[in-house]
Amino acid sequence: MDEALFFAGMAGQMGAPDAYRTADLQARVRRHFPDLMAGLQAVYPQAPAVAGRAAQVIGRNLAERPAELLALDLERIHTPDWFQQPHMHGYIAYADRFAGTLKGVGQHIGYLKELGIRYLHLMPLLLPREGENDGGYAVADYRQVRPDLGSMEDLEALCTQLRHEGISLCLDLVLNHVAREHPWAQAARRGDPRYRAYFYIYPDRTLPDAFERTLPEVFPDFAPGNFTWDEELQGWVWTTFNRWQWDVNWSNPEVFLEYLDLILWLANKGVEVFRLDAIAFTWKRLGTHCQNQPEVHALTQALRAAVRIAAPAVAFKAEAIVAPEDLIAYLGSGKHYGKVSELAYHNTLMVQIWSSLASRDTRLFTQALRRFPQKPPSTAWATYLRCHDDIGWAISDTDAAAVGLSGPAHRRFLSDFYRGEFPGSFARGLHFQENPATGDRRTSGSAASLAGLEAALESGNPRLINLAIERILLAHAVFIGYGEGIPLIYMGDELGMLNDYDYAQEPAHQDDNRWLHRPRMDWAKAQKRHQEGTVEHRIFHGIKGLLQARARIPQMHAAFPTQALWQPNPHLLLLRREHPQGRLVQVYNFSEQDQPFPFEALQQEGIVQPFDQITQAPAPAYLGPYARLWLTQRPV
Structure with missing residues (x-):
């Protein structure tokens, strides 16, 4: 199989494209066919035959791709960093819990735009099995939408509506398994x-x-x-x-071809980003833990190359919650460098934010980030504080030992702290999937409840309420300002929504306490964002202000790396971002106490007149509780 035969296989499904379209498609094939073949050859002995059939799948779907999406393909070819731009801000929601139906989601686009959202991840909405379905991840039919949410026509209409408003839709595609009823x-x-x-x-x-x-x-x-x-x-x-x-058995090439066809069919409905769920588990090898196997990355490279030929507007996001040394391969390393997924979750950042909030100590955070592998510049992280899942306390024993901690002891401390069982804890959460054999205890809970707002509101103490709000805004500032990707706001976090203990009243949810942090959107609470002085107003406009600041700062482009800086104050986190338009240094205070401003550390970074890009004002003389600053040299 060579490029000419591959193109001929595509064209045979498409009729007779005009001269410009032919040249465009031939250029795409020349660029991406080698990556497709390399990926297939690493997995399948019959790779040429598989490539030939992939060409037919691509051609058939290209023939059906709507003109508006073909135009988007062309635009994205010329702006390949579209998902890396500083204004790309994401929002994660369950369609039914956010707005009832897909049509309802469309009615709340104005709310998303008010916050500054350009990327919407709607949690599993394809048809799941009846009864238990792992929150929708047990898919019974990839080509149907849950009937309570609407129809596939409604999904296509929503994609169009979002696209016209400048918002890209992300959809889950479960790669590792299907429902028994599929x-x-x-x-x-x-x-x-x-x-x-x-x-x-x-x-x-x-x-x-x-x-x-x-x-x-x-x-x-x-x-x-x-x-x-x-x-x-x-x-x-x-x-x-x-x-x-x-x-599903990915060693069978029929499975590869099925999933390629599904991706392109859904892309033709207007889906722009696919969250590749459970991707780490897709290849099995005896004698291993059957995660992160080399074939996973070869297959993803092949899928991505095929999609780049058929629908260049589409991006992949790898759902791989694995150790940093394994995670980087999902964005591409070695021979797959920059050829796998465009996006992957930065789980370490999330875990370390919560770790430092509990300990008031950032040395482990700094150590973990400094040892974190650097991603390819053409890719981006999905950064976040909370998601639909539990928090697994992925603290590296190596990192812990480097700063004088015991990894197992620190993990126990964190699970106890966020359960509210550690003396002095401000958090309200629950243990999830406690494993007596390994001592693993994960945590469920909403961002606001874990950050202390639930307990503070119950106390009625204005100081504690203020500290909880500042803690929430600090945590958001860190992952929004990290800068190497798309920050994702989890539905309701922008309003300080608390744990939903009523989950236990629903038979389908009562055995899975992750529903604790999956509440229904409280639109009455959302209205309070317009009332100055309310908790909702402070949190919503605090987060909105961070997103507005990020959008106007060129240093936030995801192609540029972030480096954590060592400095003597264990309560402070300093992050540096290099950029042709000047260095940006972020300063965060992870304690409830005032801290001296780190003038010496800033001077060492060449910032002698620090100017805060969040407030658009000169830096203060000291750092208040949970202060957050994005500093550049003061503009002339």
Whole structure:
């Protein structure tokens, strides 16, 4: 298979494109075909045949791509850093909890624009299995929308509406598994050999037991083990997450082609970013923990290259919550450098923000960031404070030891602190998936409740309420100002929404306390953002001000790296960003106490007259509780 044959396979599905379109497509093939073939050859012995069939999938979907999206493709080819721009701010929401339906989401676009949002991630909305469905991640049909939210036509209309308002839609695409009720799984259960080959099915426990010796358990409380006996299959099927979520077999090229077709079909509906869910688990290898295997990155490179040919407006975001040394590969390292996903989650940043808020000490934070691998300049991190998931206390033992801490002891401290069990804790949260064998205890809770607002409001103490608000704004300033990617605001955090303890009253949610921090949007509370002096007004406009500042600062472009700076005050975090238009140094006070301004550290960075880009004023003489400053040399 060469470029000419590949292009011919595409063109055969498209009719006769005009001369300009032919030249455009040939240029895309010349640019991305080598990456496609390299990725396929690393995985499939029959790579040329797979590439030939991929060409047909691409051509068929290109023939159906709407003219408006073809125009967006052209625009993105000429502005490949569109997702790295300082004004790219994201928002994460469940469509039903935010606005009831997809049409309802469209009615609240004005609210998103008021906040400054240019990227909207709607949590799983494709048709899940009935009953338990892992929050929508057990997908029964990728080509249908949940009927309570609307239809596929409604999704396409919403994509168009958002696009016209300058907002890109991100959608979840679960790569590792499908629901037991998915058509592929139904066909496998009926005995169809083609679809049985889409899954890992074993006649007895010999191989499952061999794999289990090195496999961790994702949900040890309610889904122990990684294999499930299925009577209809008369076999053991691989089920990493739940018995009704069947892992698909990516060593079968038919699975690759199915997912490529799905991505391009959804891209033609207007989806611009795909969150590649559970991507780390997609390749299995005996004797390993079956995560982060090299084939994962080869396959993603092949998918990305194919999508770059068919729909260049589309970007990938890797949902890989793994150690930093493994995470960087999801943006591309070695031979895959810059050729995998455009975006990935910066889980370390999130964990270290919460760690420093609890300890009032930033030395571990600085150590972790200084050891964090540098990403390819053409990529970006998704930075965040909270998401729909629990917080796993991913504190490196190496980093902890470097600053005189015990990793296991610090992880226990954090889980106790954010459960509210540690003396003096301001937090209200719950343990999630406690594992007695490993001592792992993750945490559920909304950002505001974990940051102390719930307890402060109950106390009625104005000082504690003020400290909680300042703590929330500091935490947001760190991930918004980090600058190497798209900051993501989780729905309701911009209003200080608290834990929703009523989750336990819903049968479908009562066994999963992550619903504690997935409340329904309180639009009455949102109205209070217009009332000066309210908690909602202070938090909403505090976050909005941070986003406005970020949008006007060229140093926030994601191509430029951030470096944590050592300095003597353990309560302060200093981050430096280099840029042709001047150096930016961010200063954060992680304590409730006033701290001296770090003039000496700033002078060492060449900033002798510090000017705060958030307030557009000269820097103060001292740092108040939870102060946050984005400093440049004072403009002339």
